[in-house]
Amino acid sequence: xxxxxxxxxxxxxxxxxxxxxxxVPYKKLYASCKGRRQNAAAFSAAVAELKRExxxxxxxxxxxxxxxxGLFRAKVSRLNKTFGxxxxxxxxxxxxxxxxxxxxxxxxxxxxxxxxxxxEQTEGGLLDGEVVxxxxxxxxxxxxxxxxxxxxxxxRPDTLSKELMIVSAIDVPVRVGDKVLAEISRxxxxxxxxxxxxxxVFGDSGKAKTSADALLYTNGIEVDFPSQVLxxxxxxxxxxxxxxELYRRLDLRDEVIFTIDGADTKDIDDAVxxxxxxxxxxxxxxxxxxxxxxxxxxxxDNDAMLRGTSIYYANKVVPMLPKELSNGIxxxxxxxxxxxxxxxxxxxxxxxxxxxxFSKSVIRSRVKGVYSEINTLLDCLKNGExxxxxxAEKYGGLTKSILLMDTLAAILTANxxxxxxxxxxxxxxxxxxxxxxxxxxxxxxERGRSELIIEEFMLMANTAAARLAKESGVPFVYRVHExxxxxxxxxLVETVSVMGIAVPHFTSVKPKHLAExxxxxxxxxxxxxxxxxxxxxxxxxxxxxxxxxxxGLVLDDYAHFTSPIRRYPDLAIHRILTDxxxxxxxxxxxxxxxxxxxxxxxxxSSERELTAMRVERACDDCYAAExxxxxxxERFEGMISSVQDFGFFVELPxxxxxxxxxxxxxxxxxxxxxxxxxxxxxxxxxxxxDRISVICAAADVSAGQVDFAVEDDISV
Numbered sequence: 001x002x003x004x005x006x007x008x009x010x011x012x013x014x015x016x017x018x019x020x021x022x023x024v025p026y027k028k029l030y031a032s033c034k035g036r037r038q039n040a041a042a043f044s045a046a047v048a049e050l051k052r053e054x055x056x057x058x059x060x061x062x063x064x065x066x067x068x069x070g071l072f073r074a075k076v077s078r079l080n081k082t083f084g085x086x087x088x089x090x091x092x093x094x095x096x097x098x099x100x101x102x103x104x105x106x107x108x109x110x111x112x113x114x115x116x117x118x119x120e121q122t123e124g125g126l127l128d129g130e131v132v133x134x135x136x137x138x139x140x141x142x143x144x145x146x147x148x149x150x151x152x153x154x155x156r157p158d159t160l161s162k163e164l165m166i167v168s169a170i171d172v173p174v175r176v177g178d179k180v181l182a183e184i185s186r187x188x189x190x191x192x193x194x195x196x197x198x199x200x201v202f203g204d205s206g207k208a209k210t211s212a213d214a215l216l217y218t219n220g221i222e223v224d225f226p227s228q229v230l231x232x233x234x235x236x237x238x239x240x241x242x243x244x245e246l247y248r249r250l251d252l253r254d255e256v257i258f259t260i261d262g263a264d265t266k267d268i269d270d271a272v273x274x275x276x277x278x279x280x281x282x283x284x285x286x287x288x289x290x291x292x293x294x295x296x297x298x299x300x301d302n303d304a305m306l307r308g309t310s311i312y313y314a315n316k317v318v319p320m321l322p323k324e325l326s327n328g329i330x331x332x333x334x335x336x337x338x339x340x341x342x343x344x345x346x347x348x349x350x351x352x353x354x355x356x357x358f359s360k361s362v363i364r365s366r367v368k369g370v371y372s373e374i375n376t377l378l379d380c381l382k383n384g385e386x387x388x389x390x391x392a393e394k395y396g397g398l399t400k401s402i403l404l405m406d407t408l409a410a411i412l413t414a415n416x417x418x419x420x421x422x423x424x425x426x427x428x429x430x431x432x433x434x435x436x437x438x439x440x441x442x443x444x445x446e447r448g449r450s451e452l453i454i455e456e457f458m459l460m461a462n463t464a465a466a467r468l469a470k471e472s473g474v475p476f477v478y479r480v481h482e483x484x485x486x487x488x489x490x491x492l493v494e495t496v497s498v499m500g501i502a503v504p505h506f507t508s509v510k511p512k513h514l515a516e517x518x519x520x521x522x523x524x525x526x527x528x529x530x531x532x533x534x535x536x537x538x539x540x541x542x543x544x545x546x547x548x549x550x551x552g553l554v555l556d557d558y559a560h561f562t563s564p565i566r567r568y569p570d571l572a573i574h575r576i577l578t579d580x581x582x583x584x585x586x587x588x589x590x591x592x593x594x595x596x597x598x599x600x601x602x603x604x605s606s607e608r609e610l611t612a613m614r615v616e617r618a619c620d621d622c623y624a625a626e627x628x629x630x631x632x633x634e635r636f637e638g639m640i641s642s643v644q645d646f647g648f649f650v651e652l653p654x655x656x657x658x659x660x661x662x663x664x665x666x667x668x669x670x671x672x673x674x675x676x677x678x679x680x681x682x683x684x685x686x687x688x689x690d691r692i693s694v695i696c697a698a699a700d701v702s703a704g705q706v707d708f709a710v711e712d713d714i715s716v
Contacts, residue, residue, distance in 0.1 A: 004039050008046035013055065013065070021068035023061030052135050057111055066111060071132060076101075076108045076139075079159060086112055086129060093127070100130035103190050106159055107138030139184065143214040145205045145702050146178045146198070155182050155196055158214070158703065168195040179205040179214050179702060205702040208626035209437040212313060212619040219615050221311060225322050228299040233322035236293040236300075237329045241337055245292075246362055252342065253364040256401050257286055259332050260369035260454050267310070267319065267326040268333065269565040271340070271365050272457050274404045280348040281408055285461035286363050288330045289339040290564035291574040294321070301571075305601065308608025310566035313619035315433040319566070326565050334368045341574055343461040343561070351411035356464040358581045366398060375448030378406055405453050412456040419554040420512030423519075425531050429655040431623050439623040440630075442654045458562045459553065465573060466557035470547045474580055474590040475598035477569040477605065479560045480548040481541040484509060492517075492537040495675050496530060499688070511554045514538075526689040528651070529641060529676075543569050543602040543609075545595075568608070572601040621704030624656050628706045629699035635711055640690045645672040648686050650694050650708050658706035660686075660694065665710060 011033045016024065024032070030043050047063070050056040054073030057066050066072070074086035074094065084101050086094040094112065104110050111132045144155040147164065153174075154164040168185050181200040188194050202217075203210035216223060225233070257273040273284035294300045304320050311318040319326045332338050342361040346354045373391055380387045381403065395402065417423070432441035462479070469476035489509045496517060497503055504516045514534050521530045538552060543560075550558040561577075564570040576594050579585040585593070638650040638658075647661040662670065662678070665686075670678040676688035686692075694708035 004042035005046045005049070008033055008039075008043050009050055012046060012050060012063075016056065016063065016065045016068075019064070021064060023059065023064045025062040026058070029063055051111075051133075052109075054109075054111060054135065057132065070113045071111045072113070073135070074110055074112050076104045076106050076110060079106055086110065086131075094129040095127065096129050096131060098191075101191070102131040102134065103188055103194060104131045104134050105137070105139030105184070105191075108134050109136035109138060110134050134187075137187075141181060141183045141199070141218065143179060143181055143202070143218045146174050146176050146180055148176055155180065155198070157182075158218075165191070165194050165196045167198055169197040171197065171199055172201050174198055174201055177205055179203060179210045181214070181217065206626075206629070207437070208314070208439055208619075208622040208701055211622040211702050211704070212316075215615055215618050215622075216311075216318065219611055221318055221611075221615060222307070223318055226299070226303065229303045230322055230324075232298055232300045233324040237324040239293075240329060241339055241362070245339060246337075248360070249339070250342065250359045250361040252284075252286070252340075252361045253337065255284070255363070256366060256398065257284065257363050258366040258369050258398060258401075259334070260371060260374060260450050263370045263372065264315070266323075266331065267317070267565045268331045268365075268368070270454070270458065270562050271332050271363060272405065272454070274401060274408055276404065280346065280354065281351070283345045283347055283408065283457060283460060284342055285345070285457055285562065286332070286340040286342045286361065287461070287562055287570075287574075288332055288565055289341045289360065289574070290321070290325070290330050290571050291341075291578055292339050293325060293330060294571060296575060300325075304571065305568055305604055306608075308568050308605050309612045311612045311616060313616045314431045314439070314623045320568065321565060330565055332363070332365050334365045337362055337364055341577070343464050345460060345464060347408075347460075351408065351415050353460065353464065356468070358465070358468065358577055360578070360582050367394060369395070369450070371448065371450045374402060374450040377402065378449050405457075406449055409449070409453040409456045412460065413452060416456075416459075416553070417515075420510065420515050421554045422511055422514040422534060422552060424535050424552075425527070426535065427528065427651065427655045429620060429624065431620060431627075433623070439627040442624050442627050442656050444653065444655050462559055462561050463555060463557055465561035465577065466547065466559035468580075469559065469573070469576070470557050472580060473587045474576060475545060475594040476547070476559065476576060477572050477598050477602045478544050478547050479541060479550065479558050479569070480544045480546070481550040481552045481558075482539045482548055483551050484538045488537045492533055495533065498675060499526065499530075501526070501530065511551060524689075525639070525691070528639065529688045532641065540610075542606040544606075545598040545602045567605070569601060569605040572598070572605075618704055622701055625699045625701045625704050625706050628656060628658070628696055629701055631696050632699065634696055636694055636696065636708075638692060638694055638708075640686060640688050640692060643672065643676050643678055643686065643688055648678060648688075650692060656706060658694070658696070658708040660708045660710060664697075 012029065015029065015032050033043060054066055056063055057069050057071055072088055074088045077085045077087045082098045084096045086096060088094060112129045113132055115128045115130055142157050142159060144157040147154050147156055149164060153167040155167060156164055174180055179202040180198050182196045182198050184194050185197040186195040202214045205211065255273055257271050259268050259271045261268055269288040271286040275282045294304060307320045310320045340361045340363045342359050343356060344359060345356045348354050377387055377391050377395060428445040430443045430445040431439050434440045466478055493503050501517065501521060504513045506513050518531065518534060521527045547557060549556045559573055560567055560570045561573055562570065564574050576590060579590055636652050638652045640648050641651040641657060642649045647659055649657050649659055651657045670680055670685060673679050677684040678686040693711040695711050697709040698707040
């Protein structure tokens with residue numbers, strides 16, 4: 001039947017192509033597909049498949065080619081309460097008013113057509129369209145909150161704002177307010193006509209932990225490891241360090257090597273060492289040799305590639321590797337022998353990389369350094385103050401190394417600034433979670449000298465790894481950051497110019513141009529906003545098997561070598577570099593072995609990184625909303641961080657961001673200027689960068705959203 005179906009598909013396309021765009025009734029088309037044997041089932045299957053492929057469509061006029069009907073194939077990318085968005089196969093985005101969605105759900109593949117623009121309905125000049133049919137359902141399970149509409153049990157899906165769906169079946173006991181897992185049991189032509197079945201309960205939607213659990217599940221994040229993966233991890237932990245490995249490797253156990261991480265870090269994958277010689281600096285970056293324990297093609301390796309990265313949110317981590325490895329035998333714990341892959345670099349007095357060598361090594365970290373402790377120690381030493389006794393005792397004998405590290409890191413930072421690398425400062429939150437898994441505080445995460453030390457040293461090792469691979473001509477997984485699009489840069493220049501910020505003249509944007517914009521606003525109240533705007537104007541960094549360079553760091557060669565416990569691309573290139581440097585494989589041998597692997601690892605790692613970032617942000621938003629739910633009615637000072645046609649966002653000093661909705665503002669009406677302000681009679685009233693007093697009006701933990709209200713009426 002498969003062969004007959006393919007024959008019918010070709011005949012159908014041929015007949016319709018010659019038909020001049022007119023519709024052909026089903027029976028007439030079947031009769032026109034003459035052959036020695038007519039097969040109604042095969043013909044029906046051919047028609048169905050061509051519809052799914054977006055080749056043909058069927059309406060009152062009959063069957064015709066989608067191209068003749070003005071139809072295109074697209075995926076539903078996201079939905080709001082009253083509208084949705086499609087992503088065409090050419091990447092263009094199409095705005096669809098709710099009444100033209102035909103009940104399509106996120107992930108569905110649809111056939112759609114463009115409509116004449118309706119300015120009042122179209123956002124940002126997007127194409128306007130309507131869904132004609134759903135050809136492939138991509139939306140099955142989803143999370144939502146149980147509500148009651150009269151006596152009817154409904155679900156408000158997390159992905160559909162306030163759209164309610166009527167529950168037709170409940171497989172588990174539920175209460176109003178529960179966060180649940182549901183699936184569509186029957187579809188209608190409108191979202192309100194869909195019927196759903198409740199399959200499982202996560203818990204109280206008012207708790208951030210419950211919403212985080214739901215986010216992990218619905219985004220395909222596996223919290224638990226398969227039994228085969230755990231078995232391999234336990235076997236590796238039990239194996240430990242084979243005695244023969246101690247003799248095969250460079251023995252660095254007597255060197256002054258130690259780690260610097262957050263106080264709560266358990267998966268420690270990098271350690272550092274620094275010394276001076278007459279001609280410059282010796283810098284060692286020693287990375288956990290995860291590839292020794294995670295072999296290519298093993299269950300551990302396959303699972304790690306699927307995960308792509310560890311996921312960190314609130315006070316939790318979903319590790320890429322089981323704890324037996326991530327917190328155990330691979331973690332560079334203090335005072336324990338550990339296998340490492342060391343990047344040993346020589347730098348001149350100006351901090352320029354002169355030479356480097358990658359060696360399999362065995363190390364023993366002197367101490368588990370903590371960022372906050374080393375920052376305090378450096379402050380005391382620089383200010384001539386006494387170092388607290390407990391720090392002096394813990395870091396005894398390491399003070400000289402720490403001061404050398406600080407000096408070298410300052411040189412490397414200066415080099416980065418001279419290259420013109422934009423120094424983008426972003427707001428990072430630190431969530432304080434109590435013993436009941438409730439967020440009791442949100443603080444701004446501060447970065448000190450020790451964080452910069454580790455950042456600069458890791459950049460050097462990552463650069464060396466990429467340079468070695470490029471010069472050797474071997475397959476690799478590079479970390480790339482392409483040039484920003486002219487359109488986004490144009491929008492940035494236009495907006496900051498209107499804000500009164502001088503923009504350097506250029507025809508083709510370079511990193512130094514963005515660095516100049518940031519520098520000019522460094523001490524301005526607008527600095528956080530401009531930082532955010534510059535960041536949004538740049539392309540997203542990703543992984544690639546091509547050495548495309550890194551725009552943001554102004555580097556021709558860059559890769560991720562330094563975190564193989566928590567990032568798969570790092571583990572992937574460890575495997576390649578092991579064969580190149582340790583097993584002495586030729587570039588030809590490595591190209592045969594790793595070309596396809598590097599390409600697949602780059603694509604998978606990029607996709608999983610995006611998912612992880614989205615989930616981490618969403619989870620943290622739920623915890624931040626949980627914290628603010630205990631402060632309803634309280635007054636806060638903040639800054640307007642962005643303005644939209646539906647209101648403006650205010651960021652508090654602790655990084656919590658909330659929305660002031662347009663319909664809550666008094667003394668209106670207000671108009672959106674399309675850039676950064678709400679105006680009245682042509683004059684800006686609420687502008688990006690303005691300081692403002694707000695009241696916390698509401699906090700939706702389930703959605704991770706906070707609503708503010710302006711404290712005082714503004715007379716204009």
